[in-house]
Amino acid sequence: MKNKQLRPSYIAIDLTYRCALGCGFCFVARNKLEAGCGRELGLRGWTDMIGALGPGHKKFYLTGGEPMLRPFLPALVKKLKAAGHTVLVTTAARVPAAAAAALAGAGPDEIVLSLHGGRALHDRTAGPGAWDAAVRNLEIMKARRPAHTRITLWCTINRANHARLPAVWRALKALGADGIAFNHLEFVAARDAAASAALLAGIGSATPLNSSEDLAQGMNAAALAKGAAEVRRLAGKDAKFYPPLTGREIKKWYSPAAKMERPGFCLGQFNAAWFAPDGSLLTCQPLAARISRRTAAPLAAYNGQAYKAFRRLLIKNGGFFPSCRRCGRAPYSSAGRTYA
Numbered sequence: 001m002k003n004k005q006l007r008p009s010y011i012a013i014d015l016t017y018r019c020a021l022g023c024g025f026c027f028v029a030r031n032k033l034e035a036g037c038g039r040e041l042g043l044r045g046w047t048d049m050i051g052a053l054g055p056g057h058k059k060f061y062l063t064g065g066e067p068m069l070r071p072f073l074p075a076l077v078k079k080l081k082a083a084g085h086t087v088l089v090t091t092a093a094r095v096p097a098a099a100a101a102a103l104a105g106a107g108p109d110e111i112v113l114s115l116h117g118g119r120a121l122h123d124r125t126a127g128p129g130a131w132d133a134a135v136r137n138l139e140i141m142k143a144r145r146p147a148h149t150r151i152t153l154w155c156t157i158n159r160a161n162h163a164r165l166p167a168v169w170r171a172l173k174a175l176g177a178d179g180i181a182f183n184h185l186e187f188v189a190a191r192d193a194a195a196s197a198a199l200l201a202g203i204g205s206a207t208p209l210n211s212s213e214d215l216a217q218g219m220n221a222a223a224l225a226k227g228a229a230e231v232r233r234l235a236g237k238d239a240k241f242y243p244p245l246t247g248r249e250i251k252k253w254y255s256p257a258a259k260m261e262r263p264g265f266c267l268g269q270f271n272a273a274w275f276a277p278d279g280s281l282l283t284c285q286p287l288a289a290r291i292s293r294r295t296a297a298p299l300a301a302y303n304g305q306a307y308k309a310f311r312r313l314l315i316k317n318g319g320f321f322p323s324c325r326r327c328g329r330a331p332y333s334s335a336g337r338t339y340a
C-alpha cells in the first residue's frame with residue numbers, strides 16, 4: 001500500500017447531527033458529535049466535495065442525525081443518481097409528509113427507516129408520536145418511490161426490545177416494507193474507549209468516543225439469542241442481522257468484559273471516506289477522529305500524512321482499535337464476518 005494513492009469508493013456523509021428523535025443508544029448524541037461540528041454544508045458545498053472525489057462509480061450513504069432535516073436532500077439524491085452512483089439514505093422519518101414524498105420521488109436505491117419495535121416499544125425508545133410519524137411517512141414513501149427504490153426497516157436491538165425480537169419482527173413485517181434488518185447494539189467498554197484514546201493521542205489525534213457499556217446493562221443475552229434464532233426460523237432470509245452473530249457470539253458481544261477479537265483489518269479505512277456535516281474528513285463515525293477540516297482537495301487529505309499515520313497505527317495495533325470490538329460495520333472487515 002506504500003505509494004498507492006487510495007480512492008474511496010464508499011462515501012458516507014453525515015448531512016446533519018440534528019435529529020427529532022431521542023434514542024438513548026444514539027452514539028451521535030452520546031458522544032456529543034454536534035458540539036464539535038462547525039457549520040453544516042449546503043447543496044453546493046456537498047456537490048463541490050463530491051466532484052473533488054474524482055470520477056468513477058461510488059456508493060453514497062447519506063445519513064446523520066436525520067438527513068431529511070436538510071431540505072436539499074432530494075436534490076442531492078437526484079444529482080448522485082443522474083451521475084450513475086448508488087445512493088442509500090437512512091431516516092427515522094419524523095418529518096413533514098412533503099419531505100418524505102420528495103425523498104421517495106428522488107429515487108435513491110434504498111431508504112433505510114429506523115423503527116425499534118412496534119408502536120409502544122418504538123415510542124418508548126424514540127419519543128411519543130415517533131411511530132405514527134414514521135408509519136405515515138412509510139406509506140407515503142411506498143406510494144411515491146420509483147420501482148428501483150427499496151425500503152428496509154432497521155431495528156437497533158436495545159435494552160427495551162432485546163427480549164421481544166419475534167414480536168418486533170411481526171410488528172415490522174406487517175408494515176409491508178421490502179426487508180427488515182436487526183442491528184446489534186453497538187457499545188464501547190470503558191476500558192476499550194480509554195485504550196483507543198491513548199493510542200490516538202500517541203499520533204496527535206483524538207476521538208470524542210465515550211464509554212457506553214451501560215447500554216448493555218440488564219440485557220439478557222440468552223433471551224436475545226433465543227429470540228434471534230426464532231426470528232431467523234420465522235423469516236428465513238427476509239430478516240437480516242448485522243453483524244450476523246451466532247448464539248455464542250451474541251453472548252460474548254453483550255458481555256462488556258469479553259474481549260471479542262476480529263481477524264483482518266478495518267477495510268473501511270482504505271476504501272471508504274466519512275464526512276461530518278461541516279465537511280470535515282473523519283476516520284469513521286464511531287471513532288470520529290478528524291483527519292482534516294473541510295478542504296477543496298479531499299483526496300489529498302485521504303492520502304495525506306495524518307491519515308497515513310492513522311492507518312499505520314491501525315495496522316500496528318492488529319487491524320482494529322480496542323473500541324472497534326463492537327462496531328457493527330461488519331463489511332469493513334477485510335476478513336469477513338467471523339469473530340473469535
Ligand code: SF4
Pocket residue numbers: 266267268269283284285286287320321323324327328329332
Ligand atoms: S471497525 Fe473501528 S476503525 Fe473501522 S469503522 Fe468501525 S470503529 Fe471505525
